[in-house]
Amino acid sequence: MDGLVSNFALIAGVAGGRADQEVVVLAGLAGLAAGAFSMAAGEYISVASQAELAEAEIEVERSELARHPRAEQAELARLYEARGLEPELAAEVARQLSRDPEEALRVHAEAELGVSPDDLPSPLLAAGSSFLSFAVGAFLPVLPYLLGAQSLWPAALIAAAGLFLAGAVVSKITARSWWFGGLRQFAFGGVAALITFAVGSLIGTSGL
Incomplete structure (x- = not known):
């Protein structure tokens, strides 16, 4: 969910600035790489x-x-x-x-x-799983552009579906209903994307 929200918001901000397809793809792939490596490094150090x-x-x-x-x-x-x-x-x-x-x-x-000497957490496993999960989420909104999309809408639809599905899955281990978990994640991700889209539009309009 972190990769999906942050990278779709990044793509939305760049697209809001009226960037062409190549720039959006570059921003999305750069955001994927930077975010995945950052998450992996942070998780490794923490664990x-x-x-x-x-x-x-x-x-x-x-x-x-x-x-x-x-x-x-x-x-x-x-x-x-x-x-x-x-x-x-x-x-x-x-x-x-x-x-x-x-x-x-x-x-x-x-x-x-509260720990077992034989079962301490693995920093490499934590870093690898964090890298992979972020990268998968971050790749989803980039995929439509790689397949030739010229507007933000296909990426927005895929991101919305991914956010709702991820929130619904997480709700299975909580006391909340699946639709509540899905809508909550969709709402937070949507707000983040709308804000960055608005910022990108303002910057693009001002010519900065």
Whole structure:
């Protein structure tokens, strides 16, 4: 949706300035490339930073387990007590889990930090998926121009359908109805495109 909204808005602004087909295509492809690489780089840095922070916290927990194993075992027992286990059972569970240092580390990390040492997020996967999803969305409004369209209307129709469909799909994981999700996404995308079209028209008219 991000790629679709931002690139259609960009194309609408350029088209509003009365640019010819080649200029609109160039702007759309440039917006696709710039946006996709920007999203991928931002996502990579964000996820890599989160993973590095988690790794640092896990190493602190590993050090605590090595230096104060009994205290960490007692802490784990208190955690299970807080979750409803009887004190004796909680102490036994903590004792058995603590026999394996790596298992103890995994349990402590999941319980205290909310992360798993074996399942940290992949920056490359996040960057790749972000790049691909943005590029697909951004390509849709460019496609009609690549096929010979001379006006904004074919791109607008494809963008409108894509926005509505994307919003409807997202609503499947929310409590909203599909038509509400579709119309909401269509409305936000449409407003963005109308504003940039108006800006492009004003700039084109003024001759700047």
